Amino acid sequence: MIQFLLNETPQAVENCSPNMTVLEWLRTKMRQTGTKEGCATGDCGACTLLVGEEHSDGQWHYKTMNSCLLLVGNAHGKHIITVEAVTRGMHLTPEELHPVQRAMVECHGSQCGFCTPGFIMSLLALYINHEQYPGQKAVIHALGGNLCRCTGYSPILKAAEQAYEYERSQEPWSAVAKAFKQTLNQQSTSNTPSLINGQSNFLLPQSLNQLLTLKANHPEAHIVAGATDLAIEISQQLLSPKTMISVTQTPELTEVIETRSQFTIGAAAPYEKFIGQLCEHYPETAELFERLGSTQVRNGGTLGGSLGNASPIGDPAPMLIALGASIELQSLEGTKILNVEDFFIGYRETVLAENEVITKVIIPKRSANLTLACHKVTKRFEDDISTVCLAIAIEHKNHVITSVRLAMGGMAAVPKRASQMEQQLRGAKFEAQSFTTAGEYVSQDFQPLTDVRASEDYRLKVTRNLMQRVGLEFCQQIPTSLRIAHASL
Ligand SMILES: Cc1cc2nc3c(=O)[nH]c(=O)nc-3n(C[C@H](O)[C@H](O)[C@H](O)COP(=O)(O)OP(=O)(O)OC[C@H]3O[C@@H](n4cnc5c(N)ncnc54)[C@H](O)[C@@H]3O)c2cc1C
Ligand code: FES
Ligand code: FES
Structure with a gap:
């Protein structure tokens, strides 16, 4: 039962x-x-x-x-x-409305009304989780998984703010x-x-x-x-x-533990449970997580599900591989720990045995001179699956790149390291041109598919462009304002 x-x-x-x-x-x-x-x-x-x-x-x-x-x-x-x-829960008569409902009515946030119940629930979650109006960025983030084909969003964004202008309701x-x-x-x-x-x-x-x-x-x-x-x-x-x-109610799989050297993330911990903590340590991963599905999807989805699904376009895998993360598998026979990149063996195929379960993902904390970048290319900014995803972590000393881990999604049947591009970078000068040059080797690492999201040529070209961009970002040749403008496109 x-x-x-x-x-x-x-x-x-x-x-x-x-x-x-x-x-x-x-x-x-x-x-x-x-x-x-x-x-x-x-x-x-x-x-x-x-x-x-x-x-x-x-x-x-x-x-x-x-x-x-x-x-x-x-x-x-x-x-x-x-x-x-929403109304009944406040012990009001049915005629009286909750502040988020009242604001939607007064701001004309509903036309055909089909999407409206969903918007009301997302606005309600925002309202009960923030005592003060949290600002438009937070509202857009909370509503990223709600589509409306009628109102054009402005009235809905206005309603989110206006709800805070009425007497605050206490949820019972x-x-x-x-x-x-x-x-x-x-x-x-x-x-x-x-x-x-x-x-x-x-x-x-x-x-x-x-x-x-x-x-x-x-x-x-x-x-x-x-x-x-x-x-x-x-x-x-x-x-x-x-x-x-x-696995959602197995405590050992839902816990998140942070120590001085690593994050141990239960395979069944929903994204929203750990991304705040992880992104504080690795702010370079924040945009990737912000753009992984919607708030609703991140409130349910997990790393165990992403890796277990073994999709070549799952966003977490390239980032985990670049960070040198490992995955723990358990069965009654014992425990195995392996590198995330060794988990995938073919299109939607993994090494997971029939009696095994993914229990944890272990992400090491950053070394003193680690430089990281994660890029997700999609057709639209919110709630879209990657066409290409790139994550690169390097270390450099005395203007020479000493170590590099470069992983990509959307370029092969599995999320995969780019060994030829890595080889070009290892030992190269720490300057923007080294990354552009390494990008020219993309077709030695990948022969991507043409599919509904993009052609083979597009994927190869976008990778070369991303490598050029990473070089400029790492070597501080892109002004911050340009970076922000690009990220919000
Ligand atoms: C609207 C929408 C948007 C999305 N957008 C993105 C996106 O932008 N980026 C992205 O990467 N993904 C996206 N996804 C895909 C999905 O949300 C992620 O892959 C998510 O991480 C899956 O986790 P889950 O817990 O829901 O997995 P589930 O659906 O529960 O499981 C997925 C698979 O993994 C297996 N599995 C789950 N847990 C374990 C375990 N502990 N051990 C062994 N096997 C296990 C299951 O058997 C199943 O085969 C999106 C999905 C939706 C519906
Ligand atoms: S019916 Fe569209 S998100 Fe559930
Ligand atoms: S009001 Fe019609 S879809 Fe939103």
Whole structure:
């Protein structure tokens, strides 16, 4: 049985397909149709809801997620808040509106209204997580995963600000969530929460030992983390796994530990849990993470999912390879640690054995003279998948490049190091021209595909241009203002 809180009502779900998303469950089983289905692929944000969970400080924190990507099993123990509760949750009469709703009405932020429930939920998350108006950049960031084809966004951005001009509302959800969690905690913890429907199962191990035992007993099972990739395979490609094992509630896989020498990031820790900490240490990675999907996607997606998916266009892999990160795999037979670049062996193929699970990603902290750059080239700035992704980390001494790790995504069947370009740089003078020269060797490293995103020629040319840019950036020949202008294109 899977238990969660829907607005103020506890739910115990048993007879439900493990493939079902919370969106489908809400609309078809609960007949709550305020949450809309636009794309069903995590791209439009119409299905956005708030998902609350208890943090180690005992407080409940609420974040936006796409309900079209949230499998019902992954809702266990969570507090789901839908658009229907936005007003009801304040104990107001239905005629009275929450400040974000009132602002959307008064600023004319809605025309056809299809996207509006999703915008309301994203604005609500912003409102409850920021006591003061956080500024337009934060609003744009929060709304990056919500598309509107009618209003042109300006009224919506205005509404985000105007909501702060009314008397501030206090959300009453924490008390009901705490009571629900207390009841859940009093129940037996020996059983693995699960959804079993005919031949298919969804299992939620609550410890690493439970997880590894389940994987040993069900080697064919699909591991599920945030399901931002897997839910799409289920809904669009009709994948119907017999058994799914969710790692989202295995504490050892969701923790993030920072020591003097490294970050150890649980394979099932959502991006939003660690990117603040990581980007403080490696500010050069901030834009890459900011542009990885949308806020909703980063609130669910994980490094374990990105690496496990082994997509050649996943953004984290080139950066992890450039930083010399390693990946930990575990099974009941033991633990293996290997370099991220050695994990991939072919298109969507990895060395992961059937009984193994990715448990951690270990990222070393920077050496004293490390210089790093990460670039993602896409058709649009927000919420788009990479055409080409490049990450390069070098060290230099006495104007000579002493070490280099250069990795690329979107250029081969796997995220891969550029060994020829690296060789050109190693021992070369630390000057912009060395990077431009190394870029000329790109076709010795890669023979990229022509596909819907770009042609082979474009990918090769953009790499040469990126190498030239990296050289100018590293050698301080690009003024900061130009760098900022380029980044915001
Ligand atoms: C709208 C949208 C935009 C996106 N934009 C980007 C983007 O800009 N850049 C980008 O890189 N990605 C993007 N993605 C892809 C996706 O969000 C990431 O790949 C994410 O990191 C996947 O993590 P997850 O936890 O959701 O994985 P899941 O979907 O849960 O799993 C993905 C795969 O990994 C396996 N897996 C998961 N965890 C483990 C584990 N611990 N051990 C072994 N196997 C495991 C699963 O079995 C599955 O095969 C986007 C996705 C969507 C829907
Ligand atoms: S329906 Fe479009 S993001 Fe979920
Ligand atoms: S108001 Fe119509 S899509 Fe946004």
